[in-house]
Amino acid sequence: xASVTLAAVDLRYPSGAQGLAGxxxxxADGEFVALLGPSGSGKTTLLRTVAGFLAPTGGRxxxxxxxxxxxxxxxxxxxxxLGMVFQQHAVWPHWNVGRNVEYxxxxxxxxxxxxxxxxxxxxxxxxxxxxxxxxxxxxxGGQRQRVALARAIxxxxxxxxxxxxxxxxxxPLRDRLRLELQSLTRRFGLTVLHxxxxxxxxxxxxxxxxxxxxxxxxxxxxxxxxxxxxxxAFVARFVSDATVITGRLDASGFTAxxxxxxxxxxxxxxxxxxxxxxxxxADLAILPGDVRLAPVEPxxxxxxxxxxxxxxxxxxxxxxxWNGRSLRSRGSGVRPVVGERMRVRIERAIVYPxxxxxTGADHPAAERVPLGA
Numbered sequence: 024x025a026s027v028t029l030a031a032v033d034l035r036y037p038s039g040a041q042g043l044a045g046x047x048x049x050x051a052d053g054e055f056v057a058l059l060g061p062s063g064s065g066k067t068t069l070l071r072t073v074a075g076f077l078a079p080t081g082g083r084x085x086x087x088x089x090x091x092x093x094x095x096x097x098x099x100x101x102x103x104x105l106g107m108v109f110q111q112h113a114v115w116p117h118w119n120v121g122r123n124v125e126y127x128x129x130x131x132x133x134x135x136x137x138x139x140x141x142x143x144x145x146x147x148x149x150x151x152x153x154x155x156x157x158x159x160x161x162x163x164g165g166q167r168q169r170v171a172l173a174r175a176i177x178x179x180x181x182x183x184x185x186x187x188x189x190x191x192x193x194x195p196l197r198d199r200l201r202l203e204l205q206s207l208t209r210r211f212g213l214t215v216l217h218x219x220x221x222x223x224x225x226x227x228x229x230x231x232x233x234x235x236x237x238x239x240x241x242x243x244x245x246x247x248x249x250x251x252x253x254x255x256a257f258v259a260r261f262v263s264d265a266t267v268i269t270g271r272l273d274a275s276g277f278t279a280x281x282x283x284x285x286x287x288x289x290x291x292x293x294x295x296x297x298x299x300x301x302x303x304x305a306d307l308a309i310l311p312g313d314v315r316l317a318p319v320e321p322x323x324x325x326x327x328x329x330x331x332x333x334x335x336x337x338x339x340x341x342x343x344x345w346n347g348r349s350l351r352s353r354g355s356g357v358r359p360v361v362g363e364r365m366r367v368r369i370e371r372a373i374v375y376p377x378x379x380x381x382t383g384a385d386h387p388a389a390e391r392v393p394l395g396a
Contacts, residue, residue: 024214025087025104025181026052027073032093033081034072034238042068043238046082050182055208055215057229059222061261065238066218067186073216074107074184075100086181101130103182106175110187114159114167120146121155123170127178145173148207164193165200172204176211183208185217189224201228222262226250234258250310254294256375259308266309266350269377277307277374283346286372293374304377311353313371316341318363325364332359343367 027050034042043065050056058066071077073084075091075098083093086105091098106127114123121142128138146152149169159167168188175183189197189204205228208215219225225232226246234241234249242254249262259265270279276287286307319325327343327350339358343350345367352367359365 024052024212026050027182027214027216028085029082031082032072032079032084034068034077035080041238043072046240048233048240050214050216052214053212055228055230057225057232058216058218058235059225059232060235064235066235070184070186070216070218074105075103104180105182105184106178106180107184108171108175108188110190114170116159119155120151120157120159120170123159124173124177126174131178141177145177149173150203168200182214182216185215187218190221234262253308256306256308259310259373263310264351266348268307268348270305270307272303272305272374277305286369290369291372291374306375306377308373308375309369311351313369314350314352315368315370316352316359316365319366326367327365329359329361329363329365332361334358
């Protein structure tokens with residue numbers, strides 16, 4: 024297997040549009056990294072740059088110690104020793120399963136007997152033992168995606184690239200294949216780059232998650248770091264559905280512009296030096312898990328009105344109208360009903376400088392300290 028390194032990678036399209044800007048990323052040998060972001064964020068562009076389908080206009084791409092793009096070098100995709108699985112499984116209908124899977128070995132001129140042995144072994148690994156002679160038309164969508172995965176790993180690639188590889192599947196099949204994919208990549212020791220728009224999938228599968236927006240890395244971190252320590256208001260909102268409010272910090276805490284909300288320093292954490300943050304415009308992020316709800320006494324106006332209330336296996340997902348703002352809460356306990364008035368208690372909120380905040384791996388979120396410390 025091999026590591027993947029992108030050093031100061033830029034990609035600008037002929038139209039002048041910026042696809043990637045200043046991408047610095049190292050994926051260790053055997054690491055599973057998910058690329059996560061909204062549509063147009065650059066996650067698929069980054070994957071296709073690693074694959075060799077796009078050539079960067081600046082910076083370098085390395086697989087292990089081998090330079091494959093940049094500095095005047097460019098190695099074609101077929102010579103990068105990569106495996107790739109797409110959203111649509113792209114199984115050739117006129118070939119049986121075995122012929123589909125062995126195709127990379129034929130290109131590599133692997134002897135027939137070795138091809139047959141390797142195809143049989145990899146089909147067993149993906150749960151399709153004995154299916155070599157089957158017609159793809161007789162397979163389910165999940166089975167065809169297993170064929171695509173077997174074809175991607177049969178040639179023992181240095182890196183496995185997954186481009187929304189599970190998103191076309193229905194639950195619970197998709198959930199089952201997530202478990203199988205994680206087990207399989209661990210067993211092979213594969214280095215994996217996995218593009219997904221599914222936040223739960225990225226957090227469940229990856230060792231680290233790279234959050235992108237506008238072709239730039241916004242944060243790199245482990246799943247727990249992204250959920251509990253988002254590096255920016257954007258990451259907090261995109262990954263965790265945080266409520267974000269723009270206002271101002273002072274010595275007593277955070278105040279919204281119309282004075283409709285004030286949170287004192289006891290519940291606020293700041294991503295900047297507390298002394299420097301006071302008096303500045305700021306974005307306040309409230310994560311759903313930090314919002315506690317309680318029913319109000321009859322006749323009491325309460326703090327908020329329930330707009331929607333969804334049951335989930337990991338807790339109720341509630342959206343409230345909170346003084347004209349949409350506030351999300353996620354937690355266990357009694358599930359409120361739509362229209363019910365609730366009392367709101369914010370246990371923690373994170374404040375970010377509204378302008379000029381650093382982004383990416385150097386963001387000071389890792390050193391967050393309470394105001395007034």
